[in-house]
Amino acid sequence: MTLLAPLFLLGVLAVGLPIWLHRLSSENPNREQFSSAMFLEPGEPRRVLAKSLQYLLLLALRVGLLVLLALAFARPALQGAAQALIEDTARLHVIVMDVSASMQHGDRWERAREVALEVVDAAPSGDLLQVIAMGRGAQALSDPTLDAASVRQSINALEPAFARADYGELMGSVDRMLRGIELATVVHVVTDLQQSSMPTRFAELAAQTSLELQLHDVSQPGDANWAVQSIVWQAGAEQVSASLSSFGTQPVPRNAVLELNGSRVAELPVIVPPDGTITVSFESPELSAGANRVEIFLDPGDDLAADDRRYIVVKRPEPRSVLLVSADPRARDSLFLTAALEAVSGPLTTVEPVAPAAIAERNLGDYAFVVVADAGVLGEAESEDLREHVAGGGALFLALGQRSGGLDVVPVTGHEFSSTTQLGTGADAFTIVGSMDNGHPAMAGTEELRMAKFFRYTALELQDGDQILAELEQGAPLLIDHALGEGRVVLFASSLDRAWNDLPVLPVFVPLVAGVTAYLAGDLTVQTEAQLGTTLSPRAVGLAGGQIFDPDGDAALGIAAAGSGNDVLLDRIGFYEVLGGGVTELVAVNLDPNESDLTSVEPNAVERWLNLNARTAQSGAAADLELAPAEPTPLWPWVMSLLIVVVVVESWVGNWHLRVRRGIAA
Amino acid sequence: MSQQAAATPPNLLSPEVLASLSNLDLVARAAVHGFFNGLHRSPQFGFSQEFAEYRAYSEGDDPRFVDWNVYARTERTYIKRYLGETNTHLVILLDSSASMGYASKKNVTKLQYAKFLAATLAYLAARQHDAVGLIVFDEEVRDHRPPSSRIGRLQSVMHAIDRAEPGTGTDLSVPFERFHQYQKGRGLVAVISDFYCEPEAMLKGVQPLAYQGQDVVLFQVLDPQELEPELKESALLEDMETGEAMEVSPIFMRSRYRERIQEHLGALSKSAARANADYQLLRTDEPLDGALRNYLTFRQRRG
Numbered sequence: 001m002t003l004l005a006p007l008f009l010l011g012v013l014a015v016g017l018p019i020w021l022h023r024l025s026s027e028n029p030n031r032e033q034f035s036s037a038m039f040l041e042p043g044e045p046r047r048v049l050a051k052s053l054q055y056l057l058l059l060a061l062r063v064g065l066l067v068l069l070a071l072a073f074a075r076p077a078l079q080g081a082a083q084a085l086i087e088d089t090a091r092l093h094v095i096v097m098d099v100s101a102s103m104q105h106g107d108r109w110e111r112a113r114e115v116a117l118e119v120v121d122a123a124p125s126g127d128l129l130q131v132i133a134m135g136r137g138a139q140a141l142s143d144p145t146l147d148a149a150s151v152r153q154s155i156n157a158l159e160p161a162f163a164r165a166d167y168g169e170l171m172g173s174v175d176r177m178l179r180g181i182e183l184a185t186v187v188h189v190v191t192d193l194q195q196s197s198m199p200t201r202f203a204e205l206a207a208q209t210s211l212e213l214q215l216h217d218v219s220q221p222g223d224a225n226w227a228v229q230s231i232v233w234q235a236g237a238e239q240v241s242a243s244l245s246s247f248g249t250q251p252v253p254r255n256a257v258l259e260l261n262g263s264r265v266a267e268l269p270v271i272v273p274p275d276g277t278i279t280v281s282f283e284s285p286e287l288s289a290g291a292n293r294v295e296i297f298l299d300p301g302d303d304l305a306a307d308d309r310r311y312i313v314v315k316r317p318e319p320r321s322v323l324l325v326s327a328d329p330r331a332r333d334s335l336f337l338t339a340a341l342e343a344v345s346g347p348l349t350t351v352e353p354v355a356p357a358a359i360a361e362r363n364l365g366d367y368a369f370v371v372v373a374d375a376g377v378l379g380e381a382e383s384e385d386l387r388e389h390v391a392g393g394g395a396l397f398l399a400l401g402q403r404s405g406g407l408d409v410v411p412v413t414g415h416e417f418s419s420t421t422q423l424g425t426g427a428d429a430f431t432i433v434g435s436m437d438n439g440h441p442a443m444a445g446t447e448e449l450r451m452a453k454f455f456r457y458t459a460l461e462l463q464d465g466d467q468i469l470a471e472l473e474q475g476a477p478l479l480i481d482h483a484l485g486e487g488r489v490v491l492f493a494s495s496l497d498r499a500w501n502d503l504p505v506l507p508v509f510v511p512l513v514a515g516v517t518a519y520l521a522g523d524l525t526v527q528t529e530a531q532l533g534t535t536l537s538p539r540a541v542g543l544a545g546g547q548i549f550d551p552d553g554d555a556a557l558g559i560a561a562a563g564s565g566n567d568v569l570l571d572r573i574g575f576y577e578v579l580g581g582g583v584t585e586l587v588a589v590n591l592d593p594n595e596s597d598l599t600s601v602e603p604n605a606v607e608r609w610l611n612l613n614a615r616t617a618q619s620g621a622a623a624d625l626e627l628a629p630a631e632p633t634p635l636w637p638w639v640m641s642l643l644i645v646v647v648v649v650e651s652w653v654g655n656w657h658l659r660v661r662r663g664i665a666a
Numbered sequence: 667m668s669q670q671a672a673a674t675p676p677n678l679l680s681p682e683v684l685a686s687l688s689n690l691d692l693v694a695r696a697a698v699h700g701f702f703n704g705l706h707r708s709p710q711f712g713f714s715q716e717f718a719e720y721r722a723y724s725e726g727d728d729p730r731f732v733d734w735n736v737y738a739r740t741e742r743t744y745i746k747r748y749l750g751e752t753n754t755h756l757v758i759l760l761d762s763s764a765s766m767g768y769a770s771k772k773n774v775t776k777l778q779y780a781k782f783l784a785a786t787l788a789y790l791a792a793r794q795h796d797a798v799g800l801i802v803f804d805e806e807v808r809d810h811r812p813p814s815s816r817i818g819r820l821q822s823v824m825h826a827i828d829r830a831e832p833g834t835g836t837d838l839s840v841p842f843e844r845f846h847q848y849q850k851g852r853g854l855v856a857v858i859s860d861f862y863c864e865p866e867a868m869l870k871g872v873q874p875l876a877y878q879g880q881d882v883v884l885f886q887v888l889d890p891q892e893l894e895p896e897l898k899e900s901a902l903l904e905d906m907e908t909g910e911a912m913e914v915s916p917i918f919m920r921s922r923y924r925e926r927i928q929e930h931l932g933a934l935s936k937s938a939a940r941a942n943a944d945y946q947l948l949r950t951d952e953p954l955d956g957a958l959r960n961y962l963t964f965r966q967r968r969g
Contacts, residue, residue, distance in 0.1 A: 035768035035776070035892055036862040037905035039926040040912045 011070030018062035022055075054653070061650040068643040071636075078633040091184040092128045092144055094174065094211075095119055095151070097158055098191035099135040100165035101595040103218075105192070105225065106303040109160050111218040112190045116155045119188045119216070120148050128183070131155060134191070135163035136533045136571070138173030144181075162306055162532055162573050164592040165191065167609075168199025171207050178209045185211040187613075192219040193601045196594035202605075206612045213613040219600050224248025226272050227307035227596035228256075228296050233284070233314045241281040242296040242310065246272040247598050256280040259295040261288065267299075291315050291586040293575050307596040311575055311588035312529055320368035320521065321350045326377065329353040332497035333373040333401055336504035340513035341371075356382045368521040369395035373496055375411050376403025383411035391485025395520035400458045401495035413482050413489050416461040430455050430501075434473035440481065441539065442490065442519035443469055448508035454478070456500040458493050490516050529588045530576075535567035536587055538580050546580020551589070681774045681782065681950055720744040754853050755797035755813035758784045758823075759841045760830055761859030763804040764907040767832030769950070770891030777832055779950040780858040780887050783957050784827045787856055790958065792820040799849070800826050803841040804833035812848055835907045838863055842871035852879040856961065861886045862907075865930070865937040872941040882943035885957055886934065889950050893927060895919040 034040070095116050103109050116131075123129060128144040129151040141154045170189070178185055187207075191197075193215065199205065207213070229243040244256060251273050258266040266282045282296075297309035322341055326334040334353060341351045354362065359382045364370060370386060372378060375398050378386070390396050390412065398412060409416050430453040437443055449470060459476040462468070469490075470479040480491040494500045503509050530536055538546040538557075548557035551574025570576060570589045578585040601609075723732055723743035733746045766777035774782075788798045792815075799813030800823045809826045811819070836859070845855065855875055861868060861884070868884075875882050897916035904911040914923075931947060938945035946960050 031902045031904060031911070033768065033906050034903040035765035035860060035889070035906055037903065037908065037910050037912050038862050039923055039930065040903060040914050041918055041922065042912045042914065 005073065005075045008073035008075075009070055011073060012067055014070070015063045015066045018059060018066065022059045022062075054656075058650070058653050061646055061653060065643065065646045065650055068639055068646060072639045072643060076635040076639060078635060090124075090126045090128060091186055092130065092178075092181060093119060093123045094130045094132060094178070094185060094187045095155070096132045096134050096138065096170065096174065096187060096189040096191070097155065098165050098189070099133045099158065099160045099163065100194070100197065101160065101162045101306045101591055102165070102192055102194050102304065102598060103160040104304055104306055105223060105598060106220070108192055108218050108220075108223075112192075112216075113155060113158075115216045115218060116188070116190050117152060119190075120151050120155070123148070131158070132174070132177070133158060134165055134170045134189070135161050138170050138177070140177060161571060162591055162595075163571070164532070164595050165194060165197040166199065167191075167197050168201070168204030171205050174211070175208045178207075178211060181209075185209070186214060187211050188214045188216060190216045190218060192598070193217045193606065194219075194595070194597065195599040195601050196597045198601055198605070202608070202612075205609050211613060213610055215606060215610065217600070217606075219598065222249070223598050224250070224302070225304050225307070225596055225598050226252060226254060226298055226302050227304075227591075227593070228298060228310040229277065229307075229593045229596065231294065231296050231310050231312045233294065233312060239281050239284050240294065240296075240314075241279055243277050243279050244270060244272050244298065245277045245593075245596065246274055247596060249274050255299040257297050257299050258282045258285070259293075259297070260285045261293050272298075287314060291584065293586060293588075304596070304598075306573060307591045307593070309573075310590050311573070313575070313586040313588045321352045321366070322517070322521075323362060323364065323367040323370045324351050324353045324373065325356055325359060325370060325382075326353055326373040327356065327403075331373070332499075332504070333399065333495060336509070337371060337373055337496055337513065340504075340510050341517060343510050343514075359385050364389040364394055365392075369397060369517070371397045371399075373399055374401030374403045375399065376401060376405070376407060378411040387412045387484070390487035390489055393486035395487055396489045397492070397516055397520060398489055399492040399494070399496045400460075401497065402499055404458060410460065410491065413463070413484060413491065415463060415480075415482075415491065418459040418461050431457070431472050431474055433470050433478060434475070436470045437468065439539065440467070440469050440519075442479075442481070442515040443512075444515050445511040446470075446508055446515055448506070449503075449512060451508065452501055452503040452506055454494055454501040454503075456494065460491070460493055488520065490520060529590065530570050532570055532573065532589055532592055534570055536570055536576060536578070537567045538578050546578055546583075549577040549579070551575055681779055681953070719747050721747055755799060755815075755849075755851065756787065756791040756854045756856060757799040757801065757813050757845060757849060758787060758827075759845065759855065759857040759859070760784050760800065760802045760827065761804070761836060761857075762802050762808060762830040762833050763836040763860075763862075764832045764834055765836065765860055765862050765905075766887070768889055768892070768906060770889050773889055773891075773950045775832075776860055776887045776889055776950055777830065779948070780885075781827050781830060783858055783885060783887070783948070783954055784856075785824055786954055786958060787961055788820060788823045788827070790961065791854075797853075798823050801841045801844055802826060802830045803837075803844075805835045805837045805840065807840055807844050808833060810844060810848075813853065832906075836860075836862055838868055838871045842875065846874060846878070849880075853881070854961075855880045855882045856885060857882065858885045858887060860888055860892075861934055865933040868934060869937040869941055872938070872943050876942045882938075882941065883960065884934075884938050884943055884945045886931070886945065886947045887950060888947065893924070893949065895923060 097112060097116060103112060120129060125148075126146070128146060129148060130144045131141040131151055131154045133139045133141055141158070142151065145151065167189075174187055225247040227245050227247070229245045231240065231242045233240045240258065242256060244254070246252065251271050253269065253271050256268045256270050257264055265285045268280050268282065270278055270280055272278055280296075292314045294312050294314050295309055301308040324334060324337060324341075328334065329338075338351045338353070352367070356377045356379060364385070370389070372386070386396055396412060398410070400410065404410070407417070432453060433450045436446070436449060438447070454472060457472060457476060457478065460480065462477065462480070463482065465483045466477075467481040468477045468479070469481055470477075472478050476493065478493050480493070482489040482491055494503070496504060498504055503512075536548060538548065546557075547555060548568045550556045550568075551572050556568040556576070568576070570587075573589050573591050576587040576589060578587065720733065720736065721744065723729075723745050727745050731745050731747075733744050736742070736744045760780055762777060766780060767775050769775040769778075784800070788800070791798045795815060797813035797815040798811075798819060800809065800811040801807055802809035809829065811823050811826050838857075838859070838861075841857075857872070872882050872884070897914070897919045900913055900915050902911050902913050935945050944960065946957060948954075948957055
């Protein structure tokens with residue numbers, strides 16, 4: 001039993017009032033002092049006893065009345081009694097609702113809901129019920145319960161999503177959920193039995209636990225569907241093409257429509273052949289700078305609207321230069337860097353070497369970012385120019401090479417040197433990278449950085465907001481992402497020639513420079529089309545932090561969580577918007593093409609599946625079964641009824657008692 | 667009718683009226699004066715300190731009492747004697763046991779009534795130049811003032827009466843023994859008690875005094891509720907002296923109890939007569955007239 005408003009139990013303290021009054025009463029009126037008992041004789045004992053009992057009865061009634069009143073306000077309810085109500089012959093009915101995207105087709109979902117409710121109605125009253133949603137994995141919506149009403153409520157509240165069903169994964173999940181439940185179990189899978197949801201290995205459909213499987217097919221023969229299966233943007237060919245697929249038996253005329261940033265820019269009438277695929281191509285429209293929303297959809301749509309439209313994000317690249325500051329462009333560090341940068345950027349980026357003194361003559365804002373091959377070449381004025389440039393939103397890659405040894409602090413950033421360590425140049429006198437932040441966009445594909453040998457490095461004192469991207473085994477930071485005003489500086493605590501390390505001659509040098517370039521230039525190859533069911537974070541699109549908005553424009557990652565590293569589950573189709581640092585990035589999320597194929601599982605495959613799980617259901621006690629908290633059964637009506645009875649009896653006894661006290665009946 | 671009622675002075679001997687007076691001395695004066703006022707209206711019970719006889723002056727007599735008028739006429743010296751000069755002593759034995767603290771509704775407690783009576787008797791005796799003594803007792807003697815007619819004795823006795831509070835049980839033998847021990851001369855002994863004791867025990871205490879030549883008057887003070895109890899329902903009655911509680915029925919109190927108390931009163935009266943003592947039952951709802959009248963009759967008889 002539980003109390004829904006236990007604070008009202010404090011009212012029980014009021015029982016002190018009648019007890020106190022009765023005590024006063026017992027001390028006073030009926031007990032009288034008399035001068036002498038010399039001539040007295042005791043009355044009849046039975047009469048005395050009856051009077052005492054009557055008195056105690058009245059007291060008990062009054063105390064009981066107050067206790068019941070407090071209890072009624074505390075709203076007692078029965079809870080947990082369900083466990084005791086489970087009979088040995090009871091069974092557990094697990095209703096698995098397929099909430100994959102294909103269930104949105106036509107009235108499949110309505111039929112699925114009806115079938116599920118029929119299963120609930122047909123279950124004997126002593127049987128337990130549980131609802132599981134099968135979408136991205138299997139998710140239990142409730143614990144096993146005897147409360148059919150709550151199960152119906154769960155079913156009615158459920159809606160199909162955009163996920164893809166996987167029967168193999170479902171059986172595995174059901175297996176795990178039912179493990180330990182020693183109760184005969186019937187698993188009702190309410191689904192459209194899509195062939196595309198079958199696992200590659202048929203054995204995955206076999207449950208390890210003992211259960212009775214019942215498949216409720218809600219698909220209808222002849223269900224047809226047409227979908228945009230893919231979009232390809234061919235930059236070189238200046239065209240965009242889409243694959244249109246048919247899962248019907250009849251050719252249908254459709255219009256393939258191209259939309260750019262929400263505007264219809266092209267339309268092509270096509271005949272989609274039965275059970276086939278056709279490719280349509282559009283001339284590339286003029287793109288805006290940055291990310292563009294490109295959609296291709298079929299008009300008119302069909303019963304499954306989710307796959308009639310497909311989305312991609314196309315970014316228009318802009319060729320930009322990198323300013324390489326070096327005392328001698330023919331020095332090794334400059335040569336290695338130039339080679340790596342040109343290898344990375346190709347024709348889109350050019351490297352422009354410049355002497356330190358010429359920095360003041362250049363408009364640094366025209367460059368994608370600035371690279372300083374050795375910080376020791378920077379004078380105070382150049383350092384200040386670069387500092388202003390970065391603080392205003394620029395980017396800088398700063399290496400601490402051989403000439404940095406005589407500096408007090410790192411130019412531009414102001415980092416203090418803690419030491420410069422010379423380990424030697426021999427085969428055994430070196431150190432390697434100890435740890436790396438592989439999640440950082442600049443570090444993608446740089447796992448082989450651990451192969452590099454560092455003979456000498458400069459240890460820096462970290463500043464607030466510094467992020468270590470790579471750290472040497474000794475604990476000294478090797479690569480630091482430093483925030484400075486609106487911009488960023490990536491510090492490399494060793495040289496870029498072969499004097500202090502062998503990194504420039506290792507293959508990983510190019511991916512490292514590419515990562516840093518992409519990170520600092522801001523035109524990292526963004527994962528513009530993400531898979532449904534994966535996660536997205538601002539860092540994944542090259543932003544240090546920011547907000548994420550879902551396709552409906554609702555904040556999926558709010559300001560409060562921005563920068564916290566939280567990821568957003570991509571469970572809707574459309575364009576997700578990532579806003580941060582004044583930059584807007586887009587990520588397209590599309591339906592799994594497998595969900596478009598409505599082809600049903602062959603009947604013999606269904607039969608094999610059922611036979612695979614046709615085992616004798618064990619019966620047993622539900623001792624280990626954790627039941628869902630059923631809706632508590634309110635007890636207050638019973639308490640109120642009892643209260644009324646007590647009030648009536650108390651009135652009668654009290655009145656009788658008072659009549660005696662007044663001398664009426666004496 | 668209402669005018670007559672308004673004109674009627676309040677009975678100064680009524681216990682309720684006396685209880686409204688805070689000073690016991692004042693109570694005594696009010697009671698005595700009220701009593702004598704009543705006597706003027708009822709001459710058959712006449713008594714006063716008046717001239718009794720002449721006696722020839724002899725040596726040692728107080729010259730203040732010589733009647734100079736007679737001397738002027740006869741040239742002989744005579745002493746004028748008054749009734750009041752037949753001095754005696756009055757010793758009041760006041761019961762202050764716990765049972766004396768009982769009072770029913772609207773009535774004063776028995777002890778309060780007894781204190782009024784004791785104070786009034788003391789005042790009356792002092793006014794007649796009698797020596798006044800007091801013994802306050804319950805199971806023990808709580809206060810003892812030997813009789814004396816000295817100035818200030820009355821106040822001392824009044825003070826002792828005033829201080830009397832309900833104590834514990836009753837033992838009549840204790841005050842009688844004390845009295846016997848200290849009092850050798852003849853006099854008046856007024857015993858004020860509710861006499862919740864066996865008549866034989868009372869007799870045993872009083873009889874030696876009678877043999878000693880003391881005139882004993884027994885004032886039994888009882889509450890009307892003790893004589894004619896009225897209970898509407900069964901009640902748990904607790905003995906004020908012993909603490910013993912007893913559930914009694916109204917029927918018993920209306921019948922058997924009354925018979926028992928009357929038997930007890932009769933036995934007390936007989937025992938008093940056997941001891942040659944005067945006995946008077948006083949109800950706390952009645953004025954003090956009867957008690958005072960009885961005392962003066964005794965006093966007169968003694969004189």
